[in-house]
Amino acid sequence: MLPKSILIANRGEIAIRIMRTAKNMGIKTYALQTPQEANAHYLKFADEVIKVREENLSGPVFLNIDELISYAKEHKIESIHPGYGFLSENPELAKRCEDEGILFIGPSHESIHAMGNKNVAKELASTINIPLIKGSKGAILNFMEAKRQAAEIGYPIMLKALAGGGGKGMRVVRKEKELETSYKLAVNEAVSSFNNGAMLIEKYIEHPRHIEIQVLADKYGNAVHLFERECSIQRKHQKLLEEAPSAVLTEKLRKQMGDLAIKLCKYVGYSTLGTVEFLLDSQNNFYFLEMNTRVQVEHPVTEAISGIDLIEQQIRTAAGEKLQLKQSDLSINGWAIEFRINAEDVQAGFAPNFGIIDEMSFPEDPNLRVDTGFVPGTVIPTMYDSMIAKLIITGKTRSEAIENSIRILDASTVKGIKTTIPFFKTTLRHPDFVRGKIDTSFVQDKLTQTFYQEKNEEMAAAMIALQAYLDEVRKIEEDEVGVTNASPWISRMWHKLS
Structure with missing residues (x-):
């Protein structure tokens, strides 16, 4: 009931x-x-x-x-x-x-305990032959054990907090000499974030794609998947942009991953909403990463392509209702991209940029859904996450979704704080993103500039820099050369820009 x-x-x-x-x-x-x-x-x-x-x-x-x-x-x-x-x-x-x-x-406390513990979750996945990345055996509680298991697994490796999430307590270690410092940093961050310093070690896969399968199950053994989301656009192991479906998955691969996600749910007696996460390498081999036993930040893109209200289904299945959906009833309709509008300065390494939102407006558009907890005049509290809004933008195809996204982001305004909007503008225009050639290293390896500027903005910035230079020249040479306060050429350019 x-x-x-x-x-x-x-x-x-x-x-x-x-x-x-x-x-x-x-x-x-x-x-x-x-x-x-x-x-x-x-x-x-x-x-x-x-x-x-x-x-x-x-x-x-x-x-x-x-x-x-x-x-x-x-x-x-x-x-x-x-x-x-x-x-x-x-x-x-x-x-x-x-x-x-x-x-x-949500699911039962037994399911949360089993699937929330990365080590236990991997053991369960291994039991039913879900592919795993080579990793440590049991929780690692001290540096000497970390050193021994890292050598056995082989570098590069990934240190991961046992109780982690959101990119906290994670470090990539490429050489043994880097391990001790990275281990201490990861443990300290894990203790601070989760009050648990236990670590796991995994073989680090270079340039993987992050693919997650949305699952929904009831308390009677019925389960379906609602296809995949691609979450490869990340910084510091935290997602910035998600899309559904993935540009790389074939129908065969989608079915394989979806079937295994359902198999895992049924094996552990999981119910309600959940997400089974995988890493996909360049040869289309996939490996179980973890399971999230909750609704995801990026759930709206799945709602957009499936037409299913995931929160409603979560409430109904938690309340004991039998799942009415069948896999054969579900299909992918269109494409959706979610943009996390965070109060962050992308030019300063995505540093938090808390303050007051002086203005925030997004265009009225049939292809846009806005989920936000803020309005203009709101102070963004520093003790919580920096996300201020999610823009979910759709299209019939991926190309159309990208075109709609560029148009909508160009018409969006947030003033008073810096946000990730300029980052998304440059990402959407990057040829590799347009072609769907992305992976989790896209931001650090592919983007030479993490923010987008209109041509007139670039020119204005150049004019400001040049004027500052001429001002310095004037100060030094004002007794020798008659330099006016503003270059006539700059004045003409400002007039054109305005």
Whole structure:
């Protein structure tokens, strides 16, 4: 039976996304008002807002299981949806919900524990003959063990936090002399992010593509896949742009990967929404990477090509409804690309650029879906992720989706902060991206410039630089040469630009 009420244990655009579907299903929605975002945009979409008790918090409420359970019980809320990030893949929250009689919108705590632990997940995948990258045996807890297993696997290797995600606690090590420093950095980052310094080591595959399969399963052993997403455009192991389907997968390869993803779900008794991730090498060999037991940031591109509301299906299957979809009912319709509009300075290595959004506007377009938790005048809080919006742009073909994306991004405006929009503009125009020749090293290896400038912007920048140079000359030679404040040639060029 569907729950009558739902507490969204999250914020921003994903909270709004969940609320919209829940309301369409006749489910009352509750949001949490935090002291950091007392006037947050997402609060306006909830049926009821719960003000967080600051005195009980030592960190974000979205990470406090006791408080979340307390609010649900106090307001007699029947279910909790964790969204993504925070506690979405924490088996303890799922277990507490089960113990308290609260519906957890996600898989069972056993599934989260099994698939959330990369080591256990790989052992399970290996049992049913899903291809694996050569890797360490068990968790690595000290440097000497890391050194021994790295030598056995062979360089280059990838250090990965056992409890990791989002690119945290990961380092590529190409030579043994680099291992000790990289190991310490990875462990420190893992402890800081996940309170767990255990490591895994994998053989590093050069220039792979990151392909993930969206799966959906019920509690009765039924499962389908909703095709793939390509997530190869990354920086620092974090995704920036995702598209569905992938430009490289054949129907045969798509079926192979999809069938194995379903096989894994059925083998571990998985239910609700999930994502099985693979690496694909240059010879089209694929290897199991991990499974995410939650809704993904990039789920809208799958919704766009499949026509399926994934949040609705997630709620229904979590509530015990039988899956009504069959694999034969599903087909790919068109192409979709998602752009993560982050508050980041791409010219400074994608450094966070928090501040106030003075202006933010996107064009009205039938090929555009905007998911955002912010409006103009909003202060972007520094304690949360830098993503301020997701633009999901569609087309009948990949070429059309790219053309639509260029047009829409050129007409989009965000002022007051720097964003990743200039990065996407240059990526979309890169010949290798247009041809679909991409991999996870695209940003660092293929892009000589990570941002796009219009020709008049380039000319303006050159004029400013030249004027600054002439000003310096004037200061040095003003007693000897009569130099005016502005070059007449520059003045004429500025007039043309304006």
